[in-house]
Amino acid sequence: MSVITSIEDLRVLAEKRVPRMFYQYADSGSWTEGTYRANEADLARIRLRQRVAVNLEQRSTRTRLLGQPAGMPVAIAPTGLTGMQHADGEILAARAARDFGIPFTLSTMSICSIEDVAEGTGGHPFWFQVYVMRDRGFVERLIARARAGNVSALVLTLDLPISGQRHKDLKNGLSAPPRMTLANLANIAGKPRWWWRMLHTRRRTLGNIVGHIEGLGDNALLSEWCARQFDPTLNWDDVRWIRGLWDGKLVLKGIQDVEDARMAASTGADALIVSNHGGRQLDGAPSSIVALPRIADAVGQRMEVHMDGGIRSGQDVLKALALGARGTYIGRSMLYGLGAMGQAGVTRALEIIHKELDLTMAFCGRTRIEDIDRGVLFDDSDAVPAAPLALAA
Numbered sequence: 194m195s196v197i198t199s200i201e202d203l204r205v206l207a208e209k210r211v212p213r214m215f216y217q218y219a220d221s222g223s224w225t226e227g228t229y230r231a232n233e234a235d236l237a238r239i240r241l242r243q244r245v246a247v248n249l250e251q252r253s254t255r256t257r258l259l260g261q262p263a264g265m266p267v268a269i270a271p272t273g274l275t276g277m278q279h280a281d282g283e284i285l286a287a288r289a290a291r292d293f294g295i296p297f298t299l300s301t302m303s304i305c306s307i308e309d310v311a312e313g314t315g316g317h318p319f320w321f322q323v324y325v326m327r328d329r330g331f332v333e334r335l336i337a338r339a340r341a342g343n344v345s346a347l348v349l350t351l352d353l354p355i356s357g358q359r360h361k362d363l364k365n366g367l368s369a370p371p372r373m374t375l376a377n378l379a380n381i382a383g384k385p386r387w388w389w390r391m392l393h394t395r396r397r398t399l400g401n402i403v404g405h406i407e408g409l410g411d412n413a414l415l416s417e418w419c420a421r422q423f424d425p426t427l428n429w430d431d432v433r434w435i436r437g438l439w440d441g442k443l444v445l446k447g448i449q450d451v452e453d454a455r456m457a458a459s460t461g462a463d464a465l466i467v468s469n470h471g472g473r474q475l476d477g478a479p480s481s482i483v484a485l486p487r488i489a490d491a492v493g494q495r496m497e498v499h500m501d502g503g504i505r506s507g508q509d510v511l512k513a514l515a516l517g518a519r520g521t522y523i524g525r526s527m528l529y530g531l532g533a534m535g536q537a538g539v540t541r542a543l544e545i546i547h548k549e550l551d552l553t554m555a556f557c558g559r560t561r562i563e564d565i566d567r568g569v570l571f572d573d574s575d576a577v578p579a580a581p582l583a584l585a586a
């Protein structure tokens with residue numbers, strides 16, 4: 194591959210290097226994938242407003258997320274099975290984030306454990322995402338481990354009390370942990386870099402779970418445990434319960450609706466994430482960028498409003514900030530970098546987004562993150578409708 198200049202370049206390389214079942218686990222959404230596609234497409238539709246003759250010499254993308262300094266308003270989103278995109282994936286991504294000065298969020302369903310990431314990053318603080326499982330004792334222990342592992346913010350995911358269905362995962366036999374069918378093994382055989390590294394790590398199962406639940410070691414049992422444990426009774430009392438267990442920064446992830454945002458604000462959480470789980474849960478839900486402005490207007494004065502879904506460039510970050518987000522997260526942009534080139538690929542993804550954000554801000558005449566508002570968006574409400582393509586030709 195020639196020089197990598199965009200997240201799309203990283204995606205193409207990841208598709209070549211990562212076994213199909215894991216690549217497609219990342220690059221997929223639920224059912225028709227309509228919401229998955231809308232996350233990117235709705236961002237792409239928004240036009241920016243160019244300004245000129247503004248002194249652009251002193252520029253900075255620095256900001257604060259949850260009171261913590263960040264090199265840009267971007268954090269790494271929690272993604273399950275990240276250590277299957279690349280051996281030791283969570284540790285590598287956490288190191289890239291640490292070195293870049295942005296938050297890394299570890300998923301409950303990660304391959305590397307809380308302890309692995311704490312050790313692998315030299316005790317640098319990171320964020321941890323928790324699911325409410327039926328086994329509340331396990332959740333309490335998980336939170337205690339997060340505290341011991343120097344976790345500086347807890348992200349509670351609310352939009353997965355039950356799982357959305359992805360056709361590709363069912364066809365590929367992707368489960369947690371993954372099942373190795375003959376077809377998968379044949380595909381993996383053609384990805385030598387991937388399996389060579391995988392052979393040289395001991396981290397190949399769900400690190401936060403295996404060894405922390407009595408009697409769970411066998412993959413079949415683990416799969417069954419995971420399928421049983423997501424708790425469909427999840428409700429606001431559970432959120433308050435978690436709030437009581439964790440006195441640090443708390444972020445509620447997976448909010449799409451203004452009424453839910455108001456409920457979230459009343460729990461005393463520090464932030465919420467406008468998210469549709471990367472289009473992996475309710476197919477037919479609006480894109481995050483469409484859901485964002487109303488939520489930011491409703492609760493943005495009471496808590497930090499963050500957003501994820503479809504962020505593939507610095508332009509996307511700027512658009513999310515303009516519509517009320519204080520910070521954004523990248524899921525797939527990180528996974529593609531990781532699958533393509535390990536830690537260097539995640540760093541490359543961050544560099545690309547950072548540079549695009551810096552230059553795009555400048556083209557819009559802004560030099561500081563705190564000055565970004567709706568004024569960077571082009572108001573096309575009075576624009577002459579574009580001629581239909583056929584006539585223009």
Ligand code: FNR
Binds near residue numbers: 218473503
């Ligand atoms: C996710 N996401 C997710 N969220 C979460 O809270 N816990 C998890 O374990 C996972 N796992 C997961 C796996 C994969 C492969 C993906 C792509 C996503 C959702 C994630 O945190 C985030 O909301 C989306 O990825 C954001 O959309 P983009 O940036 O991927 O478009």
